[in-house]
Amino acid sequence: MNKPDIYSGRLTAEEYQRNFADIKPALSDYEAHIEASRCLYCEAAPCIPACPTGINIPSFINRITTDNIDGAAQAILDANILGGSCARVCPTEILCEQACVRNHEPEFSPVKIGRLQRYAVDNRQSGEHPFIRLPETGKTIAVVGAGPAGLACAHHLARKGHNITLFDAREKPGGLNEYGIASYKLVDSYARQEVDFVMDIGGICPEYGLQLGHNLSLDQLRKQFDAVFLGLGLGGSRSLGFQGEEAKGVEDALPAISSLRQCNDLSQLPIGRRIVVIGGGNTAIDVACQCKRLGAEDVTIVYRRGSEQMSATDHEQAFARENGVRILTWLQPSSLVTESGYITAVQLEKTALDANGKLQGTGELTSLPVDTLYKAIGQHFLVDSFANTNESPELNGNRIVTDDNFRTSLVNVWAGGDCIDKGEDLTVHAVEHGKRAAYAIHHYLQGGSDNG
Known part of the structure; x- marks a missing residue:
């Protein structure tokens, strides 16, 4: 067979610049x-x-x-x-x-x-930092995860005079703001500039390339620090569970978005001509629209329920359609077609609700040719984050359980952001989690009750 139609440089330099400019000037x-x-x-x-x-x-x-x-x-x-x-x-x-x-x-x-x-x-005057750090308390906190929840927690604790060590598995801070948001939403390295602003208050020492469960231990952190905050996010991508999923051209959506955000020359980024995205959330919208803006000709989002049930907002869905993305609902993948190690098509089955409101396949099949298929069907918490740990926080399914003050089942460990079982997976919710956890941690460090 011929190699799938995937190559770089589909557009002119002017088109790349225009397509990835700020969508909200x-x-x-x-x-x-x-x-x-x-x-x-x-x-x-x-x-x-x-x-x-x-x-x-x-x-x-x-x-x-x-x-x-x-x-x-x-x-x-x-x-x-x-x-x-x-x-x-x-x-x-x-x-x-x-x-x-x-x-x-x-x-x-x-x-x-x-x-x-x-x-x-x-338009704030960028002279002095708008926040003044209180005198040092001598208390130390480990914040694991330099995404929005971790950054918000670290900043609020630093304002109180505590010393924070900010750990992250990646080489850059920012979490999804740096690696997982469509690049036309956060342009001109804004995510990194904002991290620098947060750090400028002082008292926050970053340590990158350290991943909990691999080269970082929760037991060790609990002994070394007065308190620990976990802003781990959801590091694992869900699988379709089909034969052929390991074929070339089958990719997870978030790493694809990350590759684009970290790419300095979009003309060097290969993109297929025919793209299918499985999923109905904002990640599915982001990867589909970015593929279209990279020069893909035929981009289709496939979702198993109706558009009203998609977690992507009506605004995001409309934005996708404005970008030339086709959204097909009431369809689910039933198998992947591969040849010589490459995906060539995805077979889809029509879905419907039975008398009890349960989603089921109807047996009616169709197929779409595909050069690249992106999986955007959700992420899950990496439970191996607590490998080689004597005592782990309680989990609810694949999320960390916390109380109303974001404390876990462990006395000196708090958590927030996507990794916990509260709220929606939005940046603004993660920020609020980190902020409120910081208040509880400060109260605890001041000798208050251990639940904030």
């Missing part, structure tokens, strides 16, 4: 002031509880209208130290902006809270 001063003036500064503002980190949205928007940009940024960063990246990647359309009273008549158009948040953070 920053507001100008004039645009920001006009948009901020639309806020009604509600006394019981519904947008505040709709924000997982509890940013006082009317307060920061009001400060924009009075040209107090530093004050606006301070109000945001006090609640969400990663407010810059969250302004770019948060699904604001289902959070704060969905709650905005401007959604009702006569306008039916919410205040653009996310873009105003970005405007405030981006």
Whole structure:
């Protein structure tokens, strides 16, 4: 057989630049002031509880209208130290902006809270750090995982004067913001710039290339440090479970997104002509749209239920269609067709709900030719993170169990982010987990009860 149609340099330099430019350009001063003036500064503002980190949205928007940009940024960063990246990647359309009273008549158009948040953070005067670190306490905390949860936890504990060692398995910090978000959402190395800003407060010592369960032990950390926070994320990708899954051209979506984000020259990145993505979440949308923007001609997302059940928001689904991505619902893969070690097609089975509402295959089959098939069917927690550990945190399925203060079943270990069994897998939720865990850890270190 001929090798699948996968090669690099499908587009011109100008096309690559255009396709991977910021999809939400920053507001100008004039645009920001006009948009901020639309806020009604509600006394019981519904947008505040709709924000997982509890940013006082009317307060920061009001400060924009009075040209107090530093004050606006301070109000945001006090609640969400990663407010810059969250302004770019948060699904604001289902959070704060969905709650905005401007959604009702006569306008039916919410205040653009996310873009105003970005405007405030981006235009803060970058002189002194906006936070002052308290005198050192002598207490030490190990934060494992330099993603949003770990960074938020480390920052809040550093503000209290504690010393934090920040461990991460990768060579760069940032977690999914650095490795797993579509590059047109976080452009110009913004994720790394934000990490540098977090670190600038002092008291945070990074240690990279150290992975829990491999060259780092939870037992060792518990003995060496006064407290431990686990922001491990979900490091394993789920399998389809079909013969041929090891064939060339069958890939996990997150590593593909990571490769693109770490690539300095997109013209050198090979891409297939015919792409199929299995899954219905934001990762599926991101990898599909990026493939299309790299020059793939035929990109299809396949999801086993209806579009209403997709975890990707309506906004994300519409964005995919605008990018020329086809979304096929009520279909699931039934087998992979391979030849000479390469995937050539995926066979799909129509699905439906039975009388009890349970999803089942109908037996009706179709197939799609494919050069590359991406699996975006979810991630799972790597339980070998606790290999060679005498005492491990309690798990619920493949997530770490925590109490309301994010403490695990181990007395001096807290956890947050995607690896725990609370909330949605969103950056803003991870930030809130890390922040609240930091409050509980500080209380514990001050001699409070061990559950915060």
